Amino acid sequence: MKKTVHKLLTFLILSFLWVPCVYAVTPEPVIEDYTNYPIFQISAVTPNIFVMLDNSGSMFYNAYGTYAGDGGYVVEPFNGPPFCGIKALRVVQSDDNVETYHKSNAGTYVSTTDDELDLGTFNGDANFKSIVAIRFQNVDVPQGRTITSAYIQFTAHDSQVASYNTAISVGIAGIAADNPGDFEGATQNNINDVIDGSLTAADVQWDIPTWSAAFQSDNNTTTPDIKSIVQEIVSRPGWQSGNAMVFGFVWLNGGGFREACSYAESPAKAAVLHIEFDYEEEDCTRYYG
Numbered sequence: 001m002k003k004t005v006h007k008l009l010t011f012l013i014l015s016f017l018w019v020p021c022v023y024a025v026t027p028e029p030v031i032e033d034y035t036n037y038p039i040f041q042i043s044a045v046t047p048n049i050f051v052m053l054d055n056s057g058s059m060f061y062n063a064y065g066t067y068a069g070d071g072g073y074v075v076e077p078f079n080g081p082p083f084c085g086i087k088a089l090r091v092v093q094s095d096d097n098v099e100t101y102h103k104s105n106a107g108t109y110v111s112t113t114d115d116e117l118d119l120g121t122f123n124g125d126a127n128f129k130s131i132v133a134i135r136f137q138n139v140d141v142p143q144g145r146t147i148t149s150a151y152i153q154f155t156a157h158d159s160q161v162a163s164y165n166t167a168i169s170v171g172i173a174g175i176a177a178d179n180p181g182d183f184e185g186a187t188q189n190n191i192n193d194v195i196d197g198s199l200t201a202a203d204v205q206w207d208i209p210t211w212s213a214a215f216q217s218d219n220n221t222t223t224p225d226i227k228s229i230v231q232e233i234v235s236r237p238g239w240q241s242g243n244a245m246v247f248g249f250v251w252l253n254g255g256g257f258r259e260a261c262s263y264a265e266s267p268a269k270a271a272v273l274h275i276e277f278d279y280e281e282e283d284c285t286r287y288y289g
Contacts, residue, residue: 085148085279089136091263091270096135098183099262101128112183115265116157119208119249120168120257129251132260133175135182136245136273141230142280143239149276150230152223152247154260155269156216165210166256174200174229175246178238199248202228206249208258215269221260230275245273 091097100110101122109122122128134152141147152172176198209220226247233245261269 085277087139087141087273087275087277089139089273089275090267091134091272092137092267093182094263095182095184096137097133097262097271099130099132101130113262113264115262116259117154117262117271118257118259119154119170120251121255122257126255130257131251132249133183134247134249134271135180136247138242139245139273139275140241141234141275141277142241143237144235146278147227147231147234147275148278149225149274150227151225151274153217153272153274154221154258155266155271156211156214156221157259157261157265158214165212165258166254167207168254168256168258169205169207169252170249171203171205171252172223172226172229173203173248173250174226174233175248176200176232176236177246178236178240179243180246181244200229200232202232204229205252208256211258215261217269221258234277247273 094112097117098110098112099114099117117132118130119132120130122130204224204226206223211220233239263270
C-alpha cells in the first residue's frame with residue numbers, strides 16, 4: 001500500500017512539473033483610456049475606492065510642493081492647481097544662451113559655451129559692456145492670453161566677492177519675433193545682430209542686488225516682473241503656443257557685474273522663465289492618480 005501511494009505521489013508531482021507554462025496575455029493599453037475625462041466627471045457612477053499602504057518611503061511627496069531632498073517630506077499643503085496658467089521653462093541647450101561684448105581695438109567676444117553669463121560689464125571692466133541673450137523654447141502660452149506675472153530666475157555662478165557686487169543696472173527687453181531661432185554660430189557684436197531681431201517696445205530696468213554665495217538662487221537673482229514684455233510677445237498676431245521667446249540683457253549704468261550660471265555650467269542651474277497668465281479650461285493639464 002505504501003509503495004502504491006509513493007508511486008502515485010511521484011506520478012502526480014512529475015505530471016505537474018511536465019505541464020507546459022501558460023502565460024497570461026494582456027492587450028496593449030489604449031492611450032485614450034488615460035487621457036479621456038474620468039467617467040465620474042461626465043456621468044453619475046458609484047465610485048470605486050482604492051487604498052494603498054506603503055512604508056517604503058517612495059510615496060512621501062505631494063504631487064506639488066517644494067522638493068525637500070531625498071528622504072525629506074513636502075511639508076506645505078497643496079493649495080491650488082498649479083497646472084493651469086503657470087509655466088516654468090528652463091534653458092535646454094547651450095545655443096539658447098549667449099554672452100557678447102566688444103571693445104575698441106580689442107575685437108569681439110561671443111560665446112554660448114562659457115560656464116557663466118556676465119550681466120552688466122565683463123569682469124567688472126566698464127569699458128566692456130556685456131550683452132546677454134537667453135532663449136526659452138516651447139513656451140506653451142496661447143496667443144492673446146493676459147499675462148499676470150513673469151520673471152526670469154538665475155543661479156549665481158560662484159561666490160560673488162565684493163568687487164563683483166559694485167552697483168549695476170541692466171535693461172531687459174524681448175525680441176519682437178514670433179519664433180526666434182537660437183544663437184548657433186553667433187559672431188556679431190551688437191544685440192540686434194546677435195539675437196537676430198528687433199526689440200520689444202516694452203522693457204524693464206533691473207537694478208541687480210548683491211549676490212553673495214555660490215549657486216545662490218533667490219529673490220536677489222530674480223528679475224523684476226517682465227510681464228509687459230511677455231504680453232507684447234504673446235499678443236503678436238503670429239504668436240503660437242509652443243513658440244520660443246528671447247530676452248536680451250544690456251548694460252545701462254554702473255561698473256559692476258553679476259555672474260550667472262549658463263547651460264554649459266549646469267543644465268539644472270540654467271535660467272528659468274516663469275509665466276503666469278489668465279487661463280481658459282482648454283489651457284489646463286489634468287492629473288489623475
